[in-house]
Amino acid sequence: MMAYALRRLLGAIPTLFVIVTLAFFMMRLAPGGPFDSERRLPPEVERNVKAAYNLDKPIARQYLIYLGRLAHGDLGPSYKNKDFTVAQLIGIGLPVSARLGLSAMALALLLGTALGTGAALKQNRWQDYSVMSVAMLGITIPTFVTAPLLTLVFGIYGISLFGHELTLPVGGWNGGAWRNMVLPVTVLALPQIAIVARLMRGSMIEVLRANYIRTARAKGLPVLNIVLGHALRAAALPLVSYLGPALAAILTGSLVVEQIFGLPGIGRYFVQGALNRDYTLVMGVVICYAALIIFLNFLADIAYGLLDPRVRLS
Amino acid sequence: MIATGQTLEAVEEVKGRSLWVDARRRLFRNRAAMAGIVILAAIALLAIFAPILSPFGFSEQNYDLIACAPSWWPAETSCIAPGHIFGTDSIGRDLFVRVLFGARVSLAVGLVATLVSLLIGVMYGAVAGYLGGRADALMMRLVDILYSLPFVFFVIILMVIFDRNFILLFVAIGAVEWLTMARIVRGQTLSIKQKEFIEAARAAGLGPLAIITRHIIPNVVGPVMVYVTLTVPGVILTESFLSFLGLGIQEPLTSWGVLISDGADQMETAPWMLLFPALFMAVTLFCFNFVGDGLRDALDPKDR
């Protein structure tokens, strides 16, 4: 098991490296620099400023300097928000985005798995069709449509549930109060709940057709034992492979959700940074996201090995 | 056991029932998929012809009828725009024409970007699958690495660099979607390569090129077709996402993403601005999904 984990870990490092390099060179390719939109500075001042930020050196050199700093955990200063370093900005925004993203992921996995399994067990009956239709809705309606819709229903007009008025705040983080999190997490999770449900249903149907499930039935095991003990582990495998892309999708979605609900996460920094050519900020955010996804992929690989002994022992 | 009574010339040949014919029959029986095809065809026709036939130009502004509801709107509104089936937008343009124009753009982006991803993905996947061994392992490792990237981020960076070029949008989105296509094609190629009829072809003396073109590619087409119909909705969604962020389709063109983005802003005062483009997009995406699922079931029925 250890050897397997180690192998996976070693595979993750080049990935991160590739991403950093790609992001670096892509940003540098963009026409214009970070200081173009500001007032014209006198030439010597401009030269000094550029030197201070290492912008006068050849690109290859800048790359190496960046890598060097990166190895020390120094992501550089933000070119636009002069008072902060990128690391500080990320430090402020990351906890917000992380809480948002991970909550959405957890919701998607739990609810999606339950719905998908249920649909598979009642294949081609009304429970199956209704779950799959709702899932289809979740996939096809983009987050920036569901966000305003849900805001309208729950936030502005409010609904009454069991005689209580239920109105949710429509924006702001409020230090992460759960009432503020409900809407953004739901909006973010909806497409993933749908995808996970479909994935799980398909996978479970495949597994339930397998010969070893027939053996389990022939042993007289009740349905619950069969699903939990024999089917679920095997059916979960494609799901585990999907974890990485799921997180990537959630992080992508968070760009929109943070904007709509006015949450102080790092998604916001990314879009602004890209538009303003704030190199270091964009780089920092990309590296941060990429590291998160790579780490999750690593965990997913470990989980896969735990679930499927054939992979682990080969 | 030799067939009796057969003369050499006058032999009535029995028409074979190819797998495609079987699949087509199954597809026609799938009502959801057929409905999807019909609706998609209808939308495509509308998209092509309606902007030509409509009395309103798609950028024709009418300052008297700003953000006005269509005459049949059930709720109370501040103003009504007679003659505009879907109402007007915030600078008085006819929403119906704009939604259909947006259909043109969104569908075009969907199809072209999918085509790009198809070309890249099929070539990459087929080569990796056929070469096998270390070349394949290396190529797939690259795909694994790219798969774990939040690729849309790079698309955004690209869009910013090249300043929201329309053509680039196609290429950028295609470049995002090719990964899964490559994986599918490679998987199919690998599994077909191991089948005995490939060995039989080699025993018959065919060279590798002939084997790929005559035996491998026709057998890969099925799953690829299924995946193509399922990629198009993803592309349309990605485009709308980019447009929402302001990085996709720019003025004077419009797409469903742009219309939805504008409509979301006006949701409380002019909900029809959000409703119609969202409805069209949702229905189109639904239909592609139904058709894709139908194709998958038709080509690979698992009824046992």
Add this chain to the structure above:
Amino acid sequence: MAALLEIAGLNVHFALADGDVHAVQDASLSIQEGECLGVVGESGSGKSQLFLAAFGLLAANGRAQGSVKYRGEEILGASPKRLNALRGGAVTMVFQDPLTSLTPHMKVGAQIAEALMLHRRVSRDDAHRQARLMLDYVRIPESARRLRQYPHELSGGMRQRVMIAMATITGPDLIIADEPTTALDVTVQAQILEILRALKTDKKTAIAMISHDMGVIAGLADRVLVMRQGRIVESGSADEIFYAPKDAYTRLLLDAIPKADEAPAQTGKVGPPLLTVEDLRVDFPVKEGWFGKTRTLRAVDGISFTLHRGETLGVVGESGCGKSSLARAVLQLIPKSGGRVVWLGRDLDAATQSDIRKLRADFQIVFQDPLASLDPRMPIGLSIAEPLKTLDPAMSRAKLREKVRTAMRRVGLDASWINRYPHELSGGQNQRVGLARAMIVEPKMLVCDEAVSALDVSIQAQIVDLIRGLQAETQLAMIFISHDLSVVRRLSHRVMVLYLGRVVELAASAKLYTAPRHPYTRALLSAILSPDPRAERAKKRELLTGDLPSPLDPRARLTFLKSRFDTPDYRPKLQEIAPDHWVAEHD
């Protein structure tokens, strides 16, 4: 005495996308306590579906009607709770493919113990202890260690023993064995059947033995049912069915089984050898993990033989013996790692790629799986034409079609089917297509790689006859590869027995079958099951112990020469103990 199981008027339907299938029609049978009922039939006979339906194990699109009584209680349509209490406890099942029939991610011990804990309410520790005892009973060595292993870590034979252990541990009244030995090697099959026989005598368990192989049934069954296309066409005691069959279909099945006296006469060696193989070796590198060493798997470890015109060499062996690799290396489909292949006096090493491609017309191959060896998207006419078209690209389409039609008629196919697709044809018909494709270029040598193994018994006989006829017509040289000794006997002039990549015996087939010398050959012959219940019951068996060793194990070669274990690199030499009768050294 009340019957244990009583089925009356059972009908099973399946709703498929392309229509309704009536898989079992009006089936009635009964099984008494301690009795073994053999159910024999070919594919599509409904024999498996009958029992699956009786115990509520049908797929979702299946419907069953009729009456199924277990100890007098009606169980067809009973509640899931009742059926679950019955299944796995009093009535257990053993399935055909043990690899896919065992849960891959659950330890073997846990799977066996599960049934016991559920049905007999024993504690977990107790259940595992009993599981271990059960593994000992089915003769799995190192049972304590095996309990903690996963199914994929065990060999095929061991997995099937595990399934039997799982089916026996609750002390059932009835075990339903659905083709339990079909996926196993012949020597392993013999051992598994021994275990089933012991179950019957020791524990007085009733067994429903489902098989397409009459020989398997003959050795075990007290009474026999013959099924065809969903109907029971005959039933009676084993003696009645085998010695005095009444139904025409039963007689057909019995006739199709190769008999003991059918070996073709030895032809004199006509002319110079067409093919000479000297010390052929084929290696495969096996990687162990990402950073592990690469070991070499010696699939073919120094094999030599010659082949003449009009002669058939039978190549026999079980899994891992290298017979398929041998064939493919001779045909230049895979690269060899050593030795020489000389065709018509020419050493093929010296030939260029384009030479070899031209030579391909000389030697052709027919594969095991008739459906998989044809491109599903091409009509059979095109598949058959392919080798000819490649050989002579300039041939006109009309001429090509004519040749295809001739080839089709030659193998007994209706020429008007030239545009049909493989999935529209049966297995036997597809195999004829494979033969037509091979014969159309008029090869001098034909390799049949398990060409009839995937076919039903009655069809096997037809195809074997066809091949014999073709050989008589054209004086083809043939290499006939099979794991089934009785089929090989009908066609071969000489037989070569392989074990782990080496020849252990090579002789004229008459000699080999009547006076085998090598212990492995004797075990193989002993494992042949004949459709003669009295003979089977009386037979003294020479069983090997355990499963086939892995080809990667270097000392596996010395299994029959244990006296040389201290020199692990020693390879038993082939000695000519009589004219043209070669035997490898053995203890």
